Amino acid sequence: MSGQMENGQMKVDQEKNTPKADDRTMPDLRTTIAGVEFKNPVMTASGTFGSGMEYGEFVDLNLLGAVVTKGVANVPWPGNPTPRVAEVYGGMLNAIGLQNPGIDVFMERDIPFLKQYDTKIIVNVCGKSVQDYIDVVERLGDEKAVALLEINVSCPNVKEGAIAFGQKADALYNITSELKKHAKQPIMMKLSPNVTDITEMARAAEAAGADALSLINTITGMKIDIHRRKFAIANKTGGMSGPAIKPIAIRMVYQVAQAVKLPILGMGGIATAEDAIEFFLAGASAISVGAMNFVNPYATVEILDGIRDYMIHYNVRSLAELIGAVQ
Amino acid sequence: MKQKVMAKVISQKEIAPSIFDMWLETDLAKEAKPGQFIGVFPKDKSTLLPRPISICEIREDRSALRIVYRIAGKGTGEFSTWCAGDEVFILGTLGNGYDLSTAAGKKVLLMGGGIGVPPMLELARELALQNTGATESDKCVIQSTMGYRDAQTFLKEDMEKYSTLYIASEDGSVGTKGNVMDAIRENSITADVIYACGPMPMLRAIKAYAAELGIPAYISLEEHMACGVGACLGCVVKTKNVDHHSHVNNARICTDGPVFEAGEVEI
Numbered sequence: 001m002s003g004q005m006e007n008g009q010m011k012v013d014q015e016k017n018t019p020k021a022d023d024r025t026m027p028d029l030r031t032t033i034a035g036v037e038f039k040n041p042v043m044t045a046s047g048t049f050g051s052g053m054e055y056g057e058f059v060d061l062n063l064l065g066a067v068v069t070k071g072v073a074n075v076p077w078p079g080n081p082t083p084r085v086a087e088v089y090g091g092m093l094n095a096i097g098l099q100n101p102g103i104d105v106f107m108e109r110d111i112p113f114l115k116q117y118d119t120k121i122i123v124n125v126c127g128k129s130v131q132d133y134i135d136v137v138e139r140l141g142d143e144k145a146v147a148l149l150e151i152n153v154s155c156p157n158v159k160e161g162a163i164a165f166g167q168k169a170d171a172l173y174n175i176t177s178e179l180k181k182h183a184k185q186p187i188m189m190k191l192s193p194n195v196t197d198i199t200e201m202a203r204a205a206e207a208a209g210a211d212a213l214s215l216i217n218t219i220t221g222m223k224i225d226i227h228r229r230k231f232a233i234a235n236k237t238g239g240m241s242g243p244a245i246k247p248i249a250i251r252m253v254y255q256v257a258q259a260v261k262l263p264i265l266g267m268g269g270i271a272t273a274e275d276a277i278e279f280f281l282a283g284a285s286a287i288s289v290g291a292m293n294f295v296n297p298y299a300t301v302e303i304l305d306g307i308r309d310y311m312i313h314y315n316v317r318s319l320a321e322l323i324g325a326v327q
Numbered sequence: 328m329k330q331k332v333m334a335k336v337i338s339q340k341e342i343a344p345s346i347f348d349m350w351l352e353t354d355l356a357k358e359a360k361p362g363q364f365i366g367v368f369p370k371d372k373s374t375l376l377p378r379p380i381s382i383c384e385i386r387e388d389r390s391a392l393r394i395v396y397r398i399a400g401k402g403t404g405e406f407s408t409w410c411a412g413d414e415v416f417i418l419g420t421l422g423n424g425y426d427l428s429t430a431a432g433k434k435v436l437l438m439g440g441g442i443g444v445p446p447m448l449e450l451a452r453e454l455a456l457q458n459t460g461a462t463e464s465d466k467c468v469i470q471s472t473m474g475y476r477d478a479q480t481f482l483k484e485d486m487e488k489y490s491t492l493y494i495a496s497e498d499g500s501v502g503t504k505g506n507v508m509d510a511i512r513e514n515s516i517t518a519d520v521i522y523a524c525g526p527m528p529m530l531r532a533i534k535a536y537a538a539e540l541g542i543p544a545y546i547s548l549e550e551h552m553a554c555g556v557g558a559c560l561g562c563v564v565k566t567k568n569v570d571h572h573s574h575v576n577n578a579r580i581c582t583d584g585p586v587f588e589a590g591e592v593e594i
Contacts (some may be wrong), residue, residue: 047559048554048558048559049558050557050558054554054556054557054558054582055556055558057328057329057556058329058330058331070560076573076574076575076579077573077575078573078575078576079560079563079573079575079577082550082551082561082562082563082564083551083561084551084560084561084562084563085549085551085552085553085559085562086551087375087376087402088375089372089373090372090375092375092376092553094553094561096559096560096561097574098587099560099563099573099577100573101573101574102573102574111518241377242375243372253383281380282347282458291375291553292553293558294376294377294553294554294555294558294559295368295375295376295377296331297329297331297418298331298558319452
């Protein structure tokens, strides 16, 4: 964190004239989404963190509010041809195509792995048809360790399903209401930014009974290698993520927060604690760190520390005071 | 354990046009193995991702790693401007590396093409080191064939220290005119096991050659990467068998590789 905040922490301590360990100086980082309480608002963005196994080597998973897993379907998906990733100015494009081992392996391997940690599990669910989603949601229904389901209706990189449900309000309404009939956990619809009016989508999800929203997924982009005169990504288009998309994400989180009453998991280009705080002020109840994990494998815990420092500096007792507090 | 750490540039020089030779001071050297790579981070914040660069030499005693890379774009362009004393961030050590035990008692052939030459140097050096303590029957015969575009035969002298070297150049200015396969034919080189790194057409030819002879070939693959640690699933290669991560015949080059037995991968 910046020296400013370190100074701030000292100032707070002096003002209160109490030792740092005093509980009154420690802000309350707890947050609630759809009735599920998280010990802090820092989570991982689906697809950037696997099921935590790889980055568990860098960060203590116990410190995270939740791990949001890579999308899982009813059967294994092989994903797209390579190249699947390309760097762009201030960000990257990806078209992985939701490669995943399917729900069977996921239940046998990934869930038991995550259960070892004191963090909440949010499973990202993907499918090509409504029935695919239902199959996965039902399989997860009896797994009490799964706190929340994030429904991926916004991946721009798969040809059928997924995004088709996330770009038309009536289709989003239908899949949301259908999944509500089958899901035992609360469902959080992950919205696509690749729409004309994201509030229309948010309202459709809310009307259909969604418990929460997460946004934004990646923004469809393209890169051309001028030397080879070829697309940089085999899929031609890819989803853009990284710090360059943050202003778009902030704008959309704000618009959605104004349009609906549902809690929001905000994401899109978060690189620092300051970025995370912008999302809270715009209306997010929690945030996910995505592409920045690739740049700084310690980003999640550093952001968490920075949020705490900010709250101490500005004497914010509870995270709830920040949510939607922009004036 | 994989880490992102600060490293200090010890030295850097251009050893051929657009080919740079940099030594980095880092404790990652203690865990590094031949065939592994590191992610090197540009400082320019518009370029975010670590650049995967193969390890060319390891000096545990000096806590130093040597990388030899070609300027391929903005990131590596920035690396080439770094000077002794500069502090830089690296991620490592990454990938599986070559398994030296597969060389024991064998007549081995190291094959490098272009910017695939550098990782062959540490492999040759460690095989030679392995020979010094080994019984006669476990000693390996180290031969190498390196392919270049022209007379810019970077790392030639280093390779000659540890192996019997045969050179091929595309323009015929040094050694065999043609590629590493031409060098094998011209010099009637035989081997029990091949270790290779280079462009995909070369690796395909080696895979076919090794299959024909019925010998193992351990090839190091390259692909565009994002995380470098196995999380993003960006850098996959089709495999003959079901992979252990996604169960879809897609291995992750960054973690399951970059070294694969040629018969295992569909390239």
